Amino acid sequence: MRYLYIMLSVCILATACKTSSTTEQVDTPSEGRIRISVEESFKPFIEQELKVFALSFPKANIEVAYKSEIECFKDLASDSTRMIIVTRGLDKKEQANYKDQLSYAPTFGILAYNAIAVVVNKKSKDSIFSMADLSASLSGKNNKQVVMDGSHLTGIVRFLKDSLLHETPFGKNVVSANGSEEVISYIKDNANAIGFVGMNWVGDNYDPKQMEDRKTLKMALVECTLCIEKGYYSQPSQSNISKGHYSLSLPIYYILKENAPGLGTGLLNFMSLERGQLIFQRAFLVPAKMGFKKRKGLLN
Numbered sequence: 001m002r003y004l005y006i007m008l009s010v011c012i013l014a015t016a017c018k019t020s021s022t023t024e025q026v027d028t029p030s031e032g033r034i035r036i037s038v039e040e041s042f043k044p045f046i047e048q049e050l051k052v053f054a055l056s057f058p059k060a061n062i063e064v065a066y067k068s069e070i071e072c073f074k075d076l077a078s079d080s081t082r083m084i085i086v087t088r089g090l091d092k093k094e095q096a097n098y099k100d101q102l103s104y105a106p107t108f109g110i111l112a113y114n115a116i117a118v119v120v121n122k123k124s125k126d127s128i129f130s131m132a133d134l135s136a137s138l139s140g141k142n143n144k145q146v147v148m149d150g151s152h153l154t155g156i157v158r159f160l161k162d163s164l165l166h167e168t169p170f171g172k173n174v175v176s177a178n179g180s181e182e183v184i185s186y187i188k189d190n191a192n193a194i195g196f197v198g199m200n201w202v203g204d205n206y207d208p209k210q211m212e213d214r215k216t217l218k219m220a221l222v223e224c225t226l227c228i229e230k231g232y233y234s235q236p237s238q239s240n241i242s243k244g245h246y247s248l249s250l251p252i253y254y255i256l257k258e259n260a261p262g263l264g265t266g267l268l269n270f271m272s273l274e275r276g277q278l279i280f281q282r283a284f285l286v287p288a289k290m291g292f293k294k295r296k297g298l299l300n
Helices: 004-022 040-058 069-076 092-102 131-139 155-165 181-188 208-213 238-242 261-273 274-282
Strands: 032-041 060-067 081-086 107-120 145-148 174-176 193-198 217-218 221-223 247-257
Touching: 032 040, 032 069, 032 261, 040 060, 040 081, 040 181, 040 193, 040 261, 040 274, 060 069, 060 261, 069 081, 069 155, 081 145, 081 261, 107 155, 107 238, 107 274, 131 155, 131 221, 145 155, 145 181, 181 193, 181 217, 247 261, 261 274
Parallel strands: 032 060, 032 081, 145 174, 145 193
Antiparallel strands: 081 247, 107 193, 107 217, 107 247
């Protein structure tokens, strides 16, 4: 009878330990489940980053939502979102607010550099633009139809407002598309329109769809505001971004809300080290952590 009692106690203890171990949420740099939110225009290369990360760490489960930048920041304020990937970091006020709320400040930094491509229809007569030309189009001072990725505050919309318009509102000629793919479709169908889209949607020379898209649209030349030689115009490219020769370049920031090494730290480390940085390079972006140096532009 005593033996039976001991065996029953051991079974109960083992079952309790097993239940405890299975219900306890695992969160390490290589295992667990987290949610992240990403600026919609970054989808092509972030999908590649997550695909390779998942192959390397099969016990890691990262749920990603692609949305406008302002919605990503709203998600960061929620308990469920661990990381966002956007076009800016946190200002001092935001850092202080998070420190008050969480007792620690989220970490942030630059992973790579992208650019805003100005795209036009192949039949368009205008494919060379000064900063003044672009400002006039965005403010509605000329008759150009302008399309960009969404009416909400995406990274591209915010950047153009801050850098080219300042306090001036967008003109009535500016229309919003439902994401980057719709911007490209709009330009294909409208010979007199200008589109603003992430370079990663049109600059990949190995992507069959992008190669097909470039049969009906082209990237315009944009005035270089940093070049010593006046009147120099360039298209977005890795070389022009890294040398500061393209005026509409912008960073890709991570903001990580994690005060101990967890799966968010594991993903950040992956994107920051060689394999992750090579994925950015393969997407024709400029990796920020592989020895590339980018001069700070007037519009950054």
